[in-house]
Amino acid sequence: MNHYYTNDESLAHHYETIPFSFADTTLQFRTDNGVFSKNAIDYGSRVLLQAFYQTHEEITGTLLDVGCGYGAMGITLAKIYHIPVDMVDVNLRAMDLARHNALKNGVQKETHIFESDAYRNVEKNDYHYIVTNPPIRAGKKVVHTILEEAYSHLAPQGELWVVIQKKQGAPSAQKKMEEVFGNVEIITKDKGYYILRSIKM
Numbered sequence: 001m002n003h004y005y006t007n008d009e010s011l012a013h014h015y016e017t018i019p020f021s022f023a024d025t026t027l028q029f030r031t032d033n034g035v036f037s038k039n040a041i042d043y044g045s046r047v048l049l050q051a052f053y054q055t056h057e058e059i060t061g062t063l064l065d066v067g068c069g070y071g072a073m074g075i076t077l078a079k080i081y082h083i084p085v086d087m088v089d090v091n092l093r094a095m096d097l098a099r100h101n102a103l104k105n106g107v108q109k110e111t112h113i114f115e116s117d118a119y120r121n122v123e124k125n126d127y128h129y130i131v132t133n134p135p136i137r138a139g140k141k142v143v144h145t146i147l148e149e150a151y152s153h154l155a156p157q158g159e160l161w162v163v164i165q166k167k168q169g170a171p172s173a174q175k176k177m178e179e180v181f182g183n184v185e186i187i188t189k190d191k192g193y194y195i196l197r198s199i200k201m
Contacts, residue, residue, distance in 0.1 A: 011093075020072070022046075023053055023080050027105045029070055035094045036069045036135070044193045045072050045133050048163040051187045051195040052077070052131070059083060061128025064153065066118065066146055067135055071098035071111075077131070078107040086124070088116035118142070119149045126155040136168045143169065147176050154200040161187075162196045170194035 011034045018029045020041050031038040037045075059081050065074030068087035075098070078085040085107075089095050095113055102111040116122055130150045134143040143164075150160045160177065164170045166189075174196055177184040181198035188195045 020076070022049060022076055025076075025079055027076060027079060027101075029072060029075075029101050030097055030104070031070050032093060032097060035091060035097060037072075041072045042133070043191065044163040044165065047188065047190045047193045048131065048133065048161060048195050049073060049076055052161060053080070055187065056081075059129070061155070062086070062124070062126070063129040063131065064088070064122065064124070064127045066130060066132040066150075068098055068113070069094045069133075071101045071113070073131055073133065074098070074111065075101055075105055075107055078102075078110040079105055082110065085111050086122070086127075087111060087113045088119075088122060090115065090117050118146050119153055122153055125153050127153055127158055128155055129159050129161065130154060131161045133163050136164070140169060140172065143173065144176050147173060148180050151180050151200060156200055158200045160198045160200075164194055164196070166192050166194060170196070 014033045016031050018031055018040060020027045020029060063077055063083055063085045065087045068074045068089050071087060074085045074087040087098055098113045102108045132146055134146050164173050174184050177196055177198040184196055184198045186194055187197050
């Protein structure tokens with residue numbers, strides 16, 4: 001069985017283009033077989049983007065999107081805020097799509113897209129924001145690693161933003177973020193999706 005958090009070079013391509021309107025901006029995303037949510041921008045990512053945008057009218061600094069897939073969150077945030085955005089994933093097909101989508105949406109200069117299993121190849125430790133729609137099917141250990149190791153890659157007052165469904169581990173993720181950061185806030189709940197934020201004090 002193919003999983004979006006693995007690589008399967010034998011999988012046949014089936015490209016589609018998804019239009020996405022957000023914050024008075026229209027974007028286009030190419031998708032393919034073997035990537036997460038290939039037919040539409042997934043609801044959780046939409047909820048996180050909306051919550052982030054409602055909380056931050058303007059931002060400065062740098063942002064990291066962990067598990068970026070074909071780039072929906074990272075590219076949208078780069079387009080809206082005009083800030084440098086790093087994007088990482090383990091799925092090579094997804095990263096190729098993200099690079100294409102960054103170019104298509106005019107943010108290729110703002111984005112740096114590279115392979116990394118969580119933070120393994122991430123060298124910066126001073127991001128102002130980290131956002132993630134973690135790969136739940138990869139297992140709790142992987143998800144909690146993404147939450148735990150975010151701390152050391154954030155600048156002081158840096159923010160970790162996470163979307164996760166209640167039935168897929170939101171209470172556990174909330175507990176882990178409280179444990180690591182000493183704080184966690186439920187920014188919003190929408191159809192079972194929790195948007196959680198922790199700040200590095």
